[in-house]
Amino acid sequence: MARRIELSRQARSAILALLLAFVQVAVGAGAPPLLLAETAPADLDPSAYWVSEKLDGVRAFWDGRRLRFRGGGEVAAPAWYVAGFPDEPLDGELWIGRGHFDRVSGIVRRHQADDAAWRTVRYMVFELPGGAGDFSARLARIQALVAAAGVPWLAAVPQRRVGSRAALAARLEAVLAGGGEGLMLHRADAAYQSGRSDVLLKLKPWHDAEATVVGYVAGKGRLAGMVGALLVEDALGRRFRLGSGLDDRQRVAPPALGSLVSYRYRSLTANGLPRFPVFWRVRRPPQSMPGRSGAGASSTSR
16 A cells, blocks of 8 residues: 555656646746636536636746746746745736735836835635646645645635525625626636636626737827827737726826737627727736746736
């Protein structure tokens, strides 16, 4: 019996070493191969899923040695912050609390880490990239790794099972009432996979997406002398305007050309453009584009 346990440990160590080597190669080539969420359908039966809050933070991947943004750039975290992290890859969110995305994004994107500021940041783990078993098994492993690490700012994202659509709706309402963004649902029986997949779903009262600022539209009337709207371009090369949602401060000093901005919308037109899009926030300034130091800061663009 003891021999079989020892062999199992050796096999697990070998698999982990291979996984880390693969992850490091993938990271070196650019963005790490992470799981990305689809939008939850209206008729979803939640009983097959683990449900958690959709955190309003910055997505970060721990490759066993370093923290990296979703886009592949290295996070300039203090050495003491990651010193106690486990050797296994982790996927999670750098998070301060509800409604503090701008603050946490500013902290983790700095090239020189501010120790005092980093002490307010928690790394909330929600996935074990490449981990064995289904998500329920990986969740148990995450919880065990976090407990063994004993690092106060390292935590597992709380997960719960929800048995009905009514219970799911009530949970969503409670999260939104408290200032949260929405919910994430992960199939309990799903093996790990990367790329966008319906094994991970996001549930929010609105949709959001990202686009790059490529120009400005001059304001008129009360907005004369300021920016009336941002001209943006999405990943498919489609251009449209974002005017609603900008405050006067942003109209006087708008996001720089090349900035990646997030916007919200309720539905799409027949041409696939967002209907009545509303500017939400700056996701990434132009000087932090993927491939440069500090690149790829992105939230749960899960």
